[in-house]
Amino acid sequence: MTSKRHSILCVDDEPVILNILSKLFEEKYQVYTAKGALEALELLQQHSVAVAIVDQKMPKITGVELLKRIKEQYPTIVRIVLTAYTDISDLVASINEGEIFRYITKPWDSEALMWDVHAAIEKYEENLANAQRIDDITRLQLEKEKLQKEIILLKSEIEKEYALDNIVSVSPSMNQIRRIIKAASLADETVLITGESGTGKELVARAIHHNSQRQNFPMVAVDCGALSESLLESELFGHVKGAFTGAVADRKGLFEEADGGTIFLDEISNTSLPLQARLLRVLQEREIRRIGDTKSRPVNVRVIAASNRELVEECKTERFRSDLFYRLNVLPIALPPLRDRRDDIPLLINYFINEYNKKSAKSIVSISREAMDHLSSLEWKGNIRELKNIIHRMMVFAEGSHLEMGDIPDELLKVKRSAVVPVLPEGGTVFGVSALLPIEDMEREYIRFVLHQTGENKAEASKLLGMKRTTLVMRMKKLGLLA
Known part of the structure; x- marks a missing residue:
């Protein structure tokens, strides 16, 4: 008492x-x-x-x-x-x-x-x-229910963010990529994503994970080019206490952290040959051994790797193990550079403007035809990442509600334009539309434009759009283009 x-x-x-x-x-x-x-x-x-x-x-x-x-x-x-x-x-x-x-x-x-x-x-x-215990239990239960609701909401947002329908594209090459991503999501094999920097390799990896049977387990990502060989090895496989100077306690590696889920090995071509041998063993044996440990530990992890280099060429010069390449290249996905899918640039610009409008106090409603044509003509060596950053920069400094040529950074105004630009109809900014629209509306106008160009021939239009005729009809019904 x-x-x-x-x-x-x-x-x-x-x-x-x-x-x-x-x-x-x-x-x-x-x-x-x-x-x-x-x-x-x-x-x-x-x-x-x-x-x-x-x-x-x-x-x-x-x-x-x-x-x-x-x-x-x-x-x-x-x-x-x-x-x-x-x-x-x-x-x-x-x-x-x-x-x-x-x-x-x-x-x-x-x-x-x-x-x-x-x-x-x-x-x-x-x-x-x-009574205090009951109050604590009640409070914890309420917090648990609140957390569960937040998890459900967050999961819904993640599913929405990485839904395959959210891939912003009307180009045939990206429509094919979308189909490959869907197939890869349903499978559980290793995936190798290749493409230049900024083409969205990690976004594709996350889309595969969040649409796969492993979506309720972790996805961890590591940039293999950002760490030294010894640090990368410790990050991937973990270590036991005393394995090296500074190893004061046992530590899990990323393979163990991702158990049940997916590990994304970005820029895997930057790994050394000895580390590649360890990665090959993980893929073959489904087990890892921490640095300094004498026993192996089983792991259940799907591996998705990415590279901005052509690994076939790396294998020829013996900078990359061919046996590891074949283990990784079960489901290959090659992402095209933005300059090879110029028809998507207007859609991407519209998407990034809508995205930034939601995140900031800006309210940009349109972009001029001249500015759109100029941006669509550039080479975009940094691909989608560079385009996104430029659009956001233009919006930050824009004084009105419209983006004009004067909002384009000076260094891009001096760049030599490509002779290949998206074919746009007269009388509108994009596909005859004078102001920015939601993605679905832009898709509707683009399909309408392609149908007009093909004389309303759905079979021909579906070929140009890179989709089956039945898919085109379904999209037309959804977009209100068919009664």
Whole structure:
């Protein structure tokens, strides 16, 4: 029991009894007295009480009835009843129902009553502790429910972000890529993604993971070109305590962290031949060995690798192991550079403007035909990443709600333009549309434009769009181009 001075409420319609009880307890406890049930309930609204000692025989409201009310309103208070009657059937029922902790007959033994109150105080502290535990459990349950809702919302946002329909493209090459990504998501084989820097290799890897059977497990990514060989080896495989200077404790590697999920090895062509041998063993044996360890550990991980170099050429010059290449190249995905899919540039510009509008206080509604043509004609050696950064930079410094030639950075105005630009109709910014539209509206206008160019021949239009005729018809229905 704590040293805190607890409070006791004594309720009796006889002042003499109240006076005796006060003198008995006042040395150890704060004592409040009430001559009836209503007065007692008023006192309880004003003071914190640990124990209530109530006379059974009182006018209007009996002691048992008062204790029932106290239990309902103040469940932590420990309840004792005093009685001068031998018929205790009501008391027994109340004790069985938990309304009463003790019943004491008059006249009482003062020492025994003091011990009963002492036990009641301990019971009160136990009640408080239990009530706190219940409050903590309730709070944790509410936090858990809130967290579960946030997880569901976050998962929904992730699924939406990495949905295959979100790949912004109308070019035939990217439509084929979309089909390959879908097939790779349904499989569980290793994937090798190749393409220049900035073409979206990691985004493709994440789309595969988040649409696969491993989506509920981790996806971890590592840039193999950003770390030294020794540090990369430790990051991938982990180490045991004492394996090298600074290894003060056992540490999991990324393969173990990704267990059940996916590991993305970006720029894998930057790895050394010895490290490639260790990666090959992981793919063959499905197990890893931490640095300095003597035992192997099984891992269940899907490997997706990426490179901005042609690994076939790297194998010819013996800078990359051919056996590892064949292990990785089960499902190859080659991403085209942006200059080879210029028809997508207007869509991507529109997408990035809408994206930045949502994240900032900007409200850019259109881009001029001249600015769109110029941006579409550039080589974009940094590919999609460079285009995205340029559009965001233009929006930051734009003074109005429209992007013009003057908003394009000077270094891009001096760049020699390509002779190959997207073929756009007259009278509009993109596909005859004078202002920026949501992606779905841009797709609708592009399909309408291609149909017009092919004389409404759906078979020919589907070939130009890189999709099956049935897919085109389905898209037309969804976009309201067919009744």
